[in-house]
Amino acid sequence: MSYNIKNRDKVEEEKYLETPSTNACKQCAPLGASLAFRGVENCVPLIHGSQGCATYIRRYMISHFREPIDIASSSFAESSTIFGGGANFNIGIDNIIGSYSPDVIGISTSCLSETIGDDVRMLIREYQAARPGKELPFFLNASTPSYKGTHIDGFHAAVRATVERCCELRANDLPKYNNLVNIFPGLLSPADMRYLNEVFEDYNMEVMMMPDYSETLDGPTMKEYEIMPKGGTPVRKIMSASDALGTIQFGRVLGSNASMGAGEFLEDKYEVPDYKIGIPIGIRETDEFHKTMRKLSGIKLPGKYMSERSRLVDALIDGHKYTFGKRVMIYGDADMVCGLTSFACEIGLHPILCASGEESPEFEFQIKEIIARSNTPFDEGPCIISGADFESIKEVSAEMSPDLMIGNSKGYYISRPMKIPLVRCGFPIHDRVGAQRVLHVGYHGAMQLFDKMCNALIEYKQENSKVGYKYI
Amino acid sequence: MKIGTNNILEERKGQVSRKDSEEFAIDCEKASLAGSVSQRACVFCGSRVVLYPIVDALHLIHGPAGCASYTWDIRGTVSSGPELHRLSFSTDLREKHVIFGGMDKLYNTLIHLINKYSPEAAFIYSTCIVGVIGDDVDAVCRKVASEVGIPVIPVHSEGFKGTKKDGYKAACNALEKLIGTDEDAVECENGINIVGDFNLAGELWILEEYYRKMGVKIVARLTGDGRVKDIAGAHKAKLNVVQCSGSMMYLANMMEEKYDIPSMRVSYFGIEDMSQALYDVADFFDSDDMRSKAQELVREELGHLLPMLNEYRSKLEGRKAVIYVGGAFKAISLVKALRLIGVKTVVVGSQTGNKDDYDIMARLCDAGTIIVDDSNPIELANFTVEKDADILIGGVKERPIAFKIGIGFCDHNHERKLPLAGYLGMKNFAEEIYSSIMSPVWQFAGRYDEGEDL
Numbered sequence: 056m057s058y059n060i061k062n063r064d065k066v067e068e069e070k071y072l073e074t075p076s077t078n079a080c081k082q083c084a085p086l087g088a089s090l091a092f093r094g095v096e097n098c099v100p101l102i103h104g105s106q107g108c109a110t111y112i113r114r115y116m117i118s119h120f121r122e123p124i125d126i127a128s129s130s131f132a133e134s135s136t137i138f139g140g141g142a143n144f145n146i147g148i149d150n151i152i153g154s155y156s157p158d159v160i161g162i163s164t165s166c167l168s169e170t171i172g173d174d175v176r177m178l179i180r181e182y183q184a185a186r187p188g189k190e191l192p193f194f195l196n197a198s199t200p201s202y203k204g205t206h207i208d209g210f211h212a213a214v215r216a217t218v219e220r221c222c223e224l225r226a227n228d229l230p231k232y233n234n235l236v237n238i239f240p241g242l243l244s245p246a247d248m249r250y251l252n253e254v255f256e257d258y259n260m261e262v263m264m265m266p267d268y269s270e271t272l273d274g275p276t277m278k279e280y281e282i283m284p285k286g287g288t289p290v291r292k293i294m295s296a297s298d299a300l301g302t303i304q305f306g307r308v309l310g311s312n313a314s315m316g317a318g319e320f321l322e323d324k325y326e327v328p329d330y331k332i333g334i335p336i337g338i339r340e341t342d343e344f345h346k347t348m349r350k351l352s353g354i355k356l357p358g359k360y361m362s363e364r365s366r367l368v369d370a371l372i373d374g375h376k377y378t379f380g381k382r383v384m385i386y387g388d389a390d391m392v393c394g395l396t397s398f399a400c401e402i403g404l405h406p407i408l409c410a411s412g413e414e415s416p417e418f419e420f421q422i423k424e425i426i427a428r429s430n431t432p433f434d435e436g437p438c439i440i441s442g443a444d445f446e447s448i449k450e451v452s453a454e455m456s457p458d459l460m461i462g463n464s465k466g467y468y469i470s471r472p473m474k475i476p477l478v479r480c481g482f483p484i485h486d487r488v489g490a491q492r493v494l495h496v497g498y499h500g501a502m503q504l505f506d507k508m509c510n511a512l513i514e515y516k517q518e519n520s521k522v523g524y525k526y527i
Numbered sequence: 528m529k530i531g532t533n534n535i536l537e538e539r540k541g542q543v544s545r546k547d548s549e550e551f552a553i554d555c556e557k558a559s560l561a562g563s564v565s566q567r568a569c570v571f572c573g574s575r576v577v578l579y580p581i582v583d584a585l586h587l588i589h590g591p592a593g594c595a596s597y598t599w600d601i602r603g604t605v606s607s608g609p610e611l612h613r614l615s616f617s618t619d620l621r622e623k624h625v626i627f628g629g630m631d632k633l634y635n636t637l638i639h640l641i642n643k644y645s646p647e648a649a650f651i652y653s654t655c656i657v658g659v660i661g662d663d664v665d666a667v668c669r670k671v672a673s674e675v676g677i678p679v680i681p682v683h684s685e686g687f688k689g690t691k692k693d694g695y696k697a698a699c700n701a702l703e704k705l706i707g708t709d710e711d712a713v714e715c716e717n718g719i720n721i722v723g724d725f726n727l728a729g730e731l732w733i734l735e736e737y738y739r740k741m742g743v744k745i746v747a748r749l750t751g752d753g754r755v756k757d758i759a760g761a762h763k764a765k766l767n768v769v770q771c772s773g774s775m776m777y778l779a780n781m782m783e784e785k786y787d788i789p790s791m792r793v794s795y796f797g798i799e800d801m802s803q804a805l806y807d808v809a810d811f812f813d814s815d816d817m818r819s820k821a822q823e824l825v826r827e828e829l830g831h832l833l834p835m836l837n838e839y840r841s842k843l844e845g846r847k848a849v850i851y852v853g854g855a856f857k858a859i860s861l862v863k864a865l866r867l868i869g870v871k872t873v874v875v876g877s878q879t880g881n882k883d884d885y886d887i888m889a890r891l892c893d894a895g896t897i898i899v900d901d902s903n904p905i906e907l908a909n910f911t912v913e914k915d916a917d918i919l920i921g922g923v924k925e926r927p928i929a930f931k932i933g934i935g936f937c938d939h940n941h942e943r944k945l946p947l948a949g950y951l952g953m954k955n956f957a958e959e960i961y962s963s964i965m966s967p968v969w970q971f972a973g974r975y976d977e978g979e980d981l
Contacts (some may be wrong), residue, residue: 070978075616075619075632076595082597083591101562106559107687111568111572111593111597126564130563166591202621281931
């Protein structure tokens with residue numbers, strides 16, 4: 056197997072970190088953190104920084120989830136930058152409490168507040184100390200400067216900070232669980248999270264999912280407008296994380312600082328066994344997930360899932376001719392790309408490019424491992440780009456003659472001039488409805504992805520044939 | 528938690544006003560209140576939206592990648608030629624640069640990108656941390672400009688240095704540096720600059736056609752479908768016709784002072800304001816020919832349009848709308864445009880209006896109308912429910928509020944893909960309002976409550 060490895064930032068060793076980005080394939084850390092905080096029950100996220108950070112991030116996420124996403128800002132002024140953001144922080148917290156009466160406030164930092172050195176933990180302590188006896192929301196905070204890592208790092212940082220904090224401030228009247236499992240799913244869709252909750256139910260296991268925005272970011276229409284959408288994992292549930300039988304962490308890469316995950320924390324401090332597995336996309340990774348479920352629950356694969364798996368294999372057989380050998384470019388968040396690459400290899404697609412805006416060396420390693428175990432007949436391995444921006448993907452794609460692209464909607468400007476189909480997965484999807492309903496995980500998710508990929512290729516063939524076949 | 532249980536935040540009470548018999552008063556032009564979930568963005572956003580439509584310039588955002596990522600291809604502004612503006616360039620600053628400074632990276636990036644894309648000019652936007660780590664962006668710009676021979680213009684748009692409005696000002700300051708630099712530009716008889724139209728969905732081209740029919744020439748487009756060379760010669764125009772005055776009046780005033788070019792405020796939304804704009808321009812040039820051509824144009828357009836609008840009016844009469852948009856002048860036009868199709872405005876607000884703007888709104892609106900400055904989701908939801916509105920007009924961030932309440936929504940923000948300016952725009956606007964309100968989907972909305980049976 057031959058690989059073509061690129062790291063945008065390591066083109067020339069002496070110019071490390073000196074490459075600008077054109078059409079970034081990443082967002083900044085506070086976005087990931089705010090998204091994670093939306094998966095905690097009755098939590099309002101606050102970004103400690105300028106007003107624009109919160110507003111841009113809201114707009115970006117609203118275009119994807121198509122749900123109200125309220126994120127507060129401490130709205131820095133010039134004086135906050137000079138004297139520190141403490142005063143605005145306090146006003147901000149007061150006003151969030153006044154408007155939303157939340158149970159939890161989840162605070163992330165912007166590059167500005169990090170650079171001037173605001174200590175958010177200290178600001179929280181001071182805020183609490185100045186209001187003795189007053190019932191205040193539970194405070195969570197994560198350090199998320201946008202000059203370090205990506206939105207994925209912000210996401211994982213918020214999950215870890217939440218779990219750490221909840222375990223530290225554990226209540227003493229928590230229910231006793233004997234079948235609790237923690238799951239840290241990573242940045243998946245609400246549909247994915249809803250599906251995972253069902254899986255746990257089918258295994259008769261109690262689940263602590265952090266975050267769980269299956270309801271908060273894919274809500275119903277209600278009789279009355281709800282300021283705080285229902286759903287999310289209650290803080291009290293997260294407090295029980297240290298009692299769990301084990302932790303499942305989805306993600307082979309887990310951002311640029313994988314050893315700092317919430318699963319590692321629970322294992323190191325509370326000896327909760329940590330099972331790190333890839334996002335369960337496709338057969339092999341989903342098998343791995345169910346094997347882990349069996350380890351934790353002692354229950355064999357429920358019949359429902361065995362028949363789902365069998366139907367999936369049947370579907371893949373039905374469509375295998377349409378997918379075999381088609382050259383595919385896969386890009387996006389590193390762990391999403393790993394999962395999609397694993398699945399692509401199972402259905403005979405030929406991955407020729409795997410790219411992520413993340414910079415972890417683990418990404419290259421994991422992609423190689425996935426390809427190696429997949430028994431693909433192709434000699435040419437994918438071009439692997441970590442630290443990618445979309446222009447770097449576009450530049451290499453010119454010589455690759457791809458048949459298909461799989462990734463978020465931002466790759467459309469690359470697929471359009473090449474006139475090849477783009478199957479939209481992951482985050483963000485800004486040019487289609489239903490981003491929140493894209494199911495990636497499980498056998499069921501694989502079936503839906505397969506139908507999309509297969510039909511995209513069939514449609515391409517049909518549209519480009521002179522005959523106009525009615526049977527394909 | 529449901530709405531109605533919360534009052535307006537104490538510090539915001541002055542920014543919400545109800546039109547009644549007493550004298551109208553409202554607070555505005557204030558920094559957004561921390562924790563209020565303002566719909567405003569920041570200084571950087573203000574600069575970015577104004578300069579973004581200059582299609583043959585390089586727009587480089589100096590900072591970490593986030594600000595560039597969120598504003599990649601963000602506006603529905605279109606180009607008749609180059610599309611360099613649709614690429615999102617960032618210096619992608621890292622921790623190392625925060626500690627040791629980002630000037631070298633800025634310099635190298637600029638040289639690299641200018642060689643690669645050969646832009647006519649480059650705008651360098653400062654983001655928050657640039658203002659803190661002390662990069663001398665002006666010095667780098669001067670150095671690069673002298674080496675590559677194109678204007679390299681710093682935009683002082685650090686997010687925390689005021690509000691979105693200050694960002695407009697920073698953009699105007701950047702434009703000021705460019706205007707007047709084309710020394711070969713010649714005087715243009717009957718020449719105007721179109722200022723404050725951003726060619727969303729090709730709107731500026733519709734207006735240009737009207738002006739062309741009247742015999743008015745366009746010197747520079749500021750900034751929709753804008754070209755660096757035209758803008759450099761904008762000082763040769765006889766008149767600045769300013770739409771979106773909130774963002775561009777500052778530039779027009781500066782040009783009046785520096786080049787003695789007068790300006791007028793117009794709006795191209797709705798029939799009344801659109802026609803008035805054409806008549807005002809004809810009056811300015813004091814040309815009977817232009818005036819009669821404008822009259823002819825208006826007559827012809829209205830001949831098609833009015834019967835259509837009457838049709839919509841008969842279906843929409845008595846419906847109620849909430850308007851919450853960025854610029855106040857647009858909000859004012861929308862109140863009038865809605866009236867044409869029988870829709871009453873019950874709430875109207877903007878992110879950046881000033882006292883004069885709100886006074887006009889108050890005069891224009893019916894008693895009981897809520898007028899609001901720098902609002903937020905909770906207030907907007909509360910007002911909309913209280914007034915039992917049928918449609919909300921705003922941008923992407925307001926859309927889910929309307930949908931969760933179960934009423935229609937019309938996107939009148941800078942991401943729109945449908946031209947809403949001019950007479951064609953009025954037709955589109957009426958159609959959009961009609962099709963949003965009349966969707967059969969609303970009869971199913973808002974029915975679900977926990978434990979509810981069918």
